[in-house]
Amino acid sequence: MRFNDTLKNIKTYEAGKPIELVVREFGIDAKDVVKLASNENPNGCSPYVAKAIAKSANKASLYPDDSMYELKDALSSKFSVTRENIIIGAGSDQVLEFISRALLMPNDSVLMSRVTFAMYEIYAKQMGAKIIRTPSYQHRVDEFIEEYNRHKPKIVYICTPNNPTGDATSKEDVLKIINAISEDTLVVVDGAYMEYASSKDKKYSITPNDLIEFENVIYLGTFSKAYGLGGMRIGYGIANTTLINELYKMRPPFNITTLSLLAGIQACKHEEFVEESITLHREEIKRYEAFAQELGFDYIDSYTNFITYLFDETINSTDISDKLLKEGVIIRNLASYGMNGVRITIGTKEQNDRLFSVLRRVLP
Numbered sequence: 001m002r003f004n005d006t007l008k009n010i011k012t013y014e015a016g017k018p019i020e021l022v023v024r025e026f027g028i029d030a031k032d033v034v035k036l037a038s039n040e041n042p043n044g045c046s047p048y049v050a051k052a053i054a055k056s057a058n059k060a061s062l063y064p065d066d067s068m069y070e071l072k073d074a075l076s077s078k079f080s081v082t083r084e085n086i087i088i089g090a091g092s093d094q095v096l097e098f099i100s101r102a103l104l105m106p107n108d109s110v111l112m113s114r115v116t117f118a119m120y121e122i123y124a125k126q127m128g129a130k131i132i133r134t135p136s137y138q139h140r141v142d143e144f145i146e147e148y149n150r151h152k153p154k155i156v157y158i159c160t161p162n163n164p165t166g167d168a169t170s171k172e173d174v175l176k177i178i179n180a181i182s183e184d185t186l187v188v189v190d191g192a193y194m195e196y197a198s199s200k201d202k203k204y205s206i207t208p209n210d211l212i213e214f215e216n217v218i219y220l221g222t223f224s225k226a227y228g229l230g231g232m233r234i235g236y237g238i239a240n241t242t243l244i245n246e247l248y249k250m251r252p253p254f255n256i257t258t259l260s261l262l263a264g265i266q267a268c269k270h271e272e273f274v275e276e277s278i279t280l281h282r283e284e285i286k287r288y289e290a291f292a293q294e295l296g297f298d299y300i301d302s303y304t305n306f307i308t309y310l311f312d313e314t315i316n317s318t319d320i321s322d323k324l325l326k327e328g329v330i331i332r333n334l335a336s337y338g339m340n341g342v343r344i345t346i347g348t349k350e351q352n353d354r355l356f357s358v359l360r361r362v363l364p
């Protein structure tokens with residue numbers, strides 16, 4: 001069998017390790033496993049959302065409302081855009097896939113920062129596109145403009161706040177990059193963690209409305225992180241209607257489940273849950289900063305629900321991640337991103353206590 005040639009240089013995406021794997025491989029009790037690897041909300045989701053899902057279990061036999069009228073309505077009020085400006089995906093990941101398929105042809109190129117969300121590369125490579133990266137992991141305006149001018153990529157990805165580094169790009173800098181790019185190039189502004197950045201510092205707050213006037217810009221958001229709904233797979237893209245209509249051609253029917261739609265609608269009605277989570281999070285992330293200072297290693301100032309620790313040559317991130325895993329603590333090793341560091345999702349107070357005590361024990 002001959003597979004599509006583009007598959008030859010694609011590495012399969014490696015998701016955060018599931019709790020079940022640690023239970024199976026290391027014989028640790030599931031209740032003793034702490035997963036701080038996938039940037040999920042440790043407080044779960046809004047109880048109103050959980051109740052709505054449970055109450056509607058019998059709707060599982062029905063196809064969902066394919067127009068997604070109510071969820072689009074909720075998002076359009078939340079962001080002051082029209083329903084026609086919105087496309088909803090099974091996670092914003094699916095919207096990224098639509099974008100890639102709608103725009104890229106073999107030998108096109110895409111531009112992103114040196115260390116960023118792994119799926120941009122995978123979706124682009126599926127279409128045979130070339131990957132261009134800026135020298136820095138941060139989104140530096142001068143580097144983006146220089147690489148853009150050199151390669152004229154078809155898509156430019158701006159991940160702010162950036163995963164897996166946790167730093168953010170100011171609205172002013174994002175607009176500088178957008179303004180330097182011609183309308184032949186799509187700029188994707190991925191705001192998967194925007195709720196955290198907006199609450200930390202207004203300079204980093206970007207809303208779809210800030211971008212919608214640009215014909216060649218799309219804003220992506222998700223319910224997977226701050227809203228605590230990773231398992232429901234709901235994300236969205238917001239842009240001008242011409243762009244949204246083209247992306248719609250890539251969409252399979254019924255791409256969002258009946259229960260996921262309900263969950264998203266309830267989540268929009270109970271935003272207080274997100275605010276409360278962020279308040280708890282703010283206290284806990286301070287402990288991670290203090291921990292790094294105490295043990296003497298660097299960290300990247302975080303605008304997200306995770307923190308990235310950077311190690312010097314006396315500490316090996318793969319070694320540390322393996323040792324933590326054997327103790328039932330799952331974090332994300334960044335070695336595959338070319339960084340000697342780890343990304344840790346900020347958990348509940350108890351989960352964080354456990355992480356600190358085990359990490360203290362395994363550090364050289």
Ligand SMILES: *Cc1c(COP(=O)(O)O)cnc(C)c1O
Binds near residue numbers: 159163192223235
């Ligand atoms: C988690 C994440 C997404 C998408 O998550 P979905 O669960 O597919 O909505 C997109 N971009 C970044 C940077 C992320 O971290």
